Amino acid sequence: MTLEVVLNSNKTLGAPTILAAVIITFTFLWYWASDERPYAGFPIVGKEKGEWMNKKAKERFQMHATQILKQGMSLHKGPFQVIAPHGPTIILPPSMTDEIRNDSRLVFADASRKLFLGQYPGLEPLNFKGVQSDIFIATIRQNITQTLNSLTDSITAETSSLLRTTLLPSSRITKDTWTPVNFAHMAPVIAARLSARVFLGEPLCHDETWLNISITYTLNVIAAVHRLRTWPPFLRALLHHFLPECRTLRAQVAEARRIIEPQVAARRRARRDAVAAGKESPAARDALAWMEAQGAKLAKSERAVDPVEGQLLLSFVAIHTTSLTLQAALYDLAEHPEMAEMVRKEIVEVLREEGGWKKTSLYKMKLLDSCLKESQRLHTLNAVLMNRQAAEAVTLSDGTLLPKGCIIGIPTYPMRDAENYENPDKFDGSRFLRMRQEPGMETRGQFVTTSADHIGFGHGQRACPGRFFASNELKIALAYLLVNYEWKFEAGKLPRTSLMDSEYVPDPQQMILVKAREPELDLFKM
16 A cells, blocks of 8 residues: 555545554654664563563563563573663673773763753753763762761761751650651651751751752652653653653752852852952852862863752762661661660760760771661662763673663672672671671771672762762761660561662651660760
């Protein structure tokens, strides 16, 4: 049948039917030619025969990622691909972790931009590249990390104030009664407040509107990206204007500008006035100022990075992950009260010995450090980590040719593999403390140390640069939560590990019981 016959057969098909068929065909061809198309030469695991599109395979991976990854590893000796929520991803075996970790041709920033669609308004903070990315990372590594010791007082003061006056006040949490609370709602507030003190400084760190933005921005990004990916790429540039998830993001960015930009302008005026008066400029004491200083250093311009986008990106990479890690660790310790008591005892002993929060206090809390690393091992935030995009075609040592532009990743389930860890599904809070006591393993057992068999923070040069700050935040928060309070779950109501298998998503409605305790050391007065 010729096209002319089809177009003239209105009596049989009707013009609307023909038009719909053309649109569907056109959309399918564009969809298949986009980043949804599987990579040639790599077996697909998790997509069933007869599934032309990727929708069902994506849903299957979200709910059964570990099973799919294990199936792929057992069926194929080398790399294979899965249909992750963002599209096809080549899965490399864990044995290749060390090989790819520092390969400059496999770029983390490029993968992030592709995964999070940073080209669309509202998602701009996820689009940092080149010198912008360098400035962002330098701010974390050279400023935040290197000033951790001087930040301890600020973080402890913020923790004390937040718990006493807002989250767990003595008027509500007593020593005599177990009170149910939703810690899933508290953890993001703790992470946001402690982070904002360092990222933005006072007074903005207490701005409730900003704190709400910093907590919800990541979740809104995930929702917007998920919605955008339900449409073929050629339609996204139009539809993002109308999708409610994208409109929410744009509104958040605009509100963040209203809050942050006046403070930035005031600081710049203060620096100019100081220079004009022959005085020293005010010292940089938070990431808002450090990022501008790094811009002046690396790009000859303090305006090289948009300060609002920089703060949103800091929130994106820090608050959601830190709050989930805090939640998981507290849940694990609540399920193991004997370990919680041992950690509590260690915290008190260290602080007494040190005479308060000193430079070495957090380092000496080695059992607490071990519990955090063990909890992270059991509750990895994603089933696949170390995502990279190939900037060029890359041939690996086993002969595998990674095509230019492909997304790769390493599965995290080996962190629960019996070949790597004894009783891998059991929470053993002292597991990594024992490792640190073995000759030559002192460093490897630390929470912030990455390795091929523990990639909770990634591995290599692009491992999470903020892990040192996150470690300090988590230890301080847990110290206050454990020394001043007791925690337990109601009988028969232990938390579900996760609502999805592809990432750690604890039940947001999970309740936990808490009561105040008589502390051996009053941290609130330190």
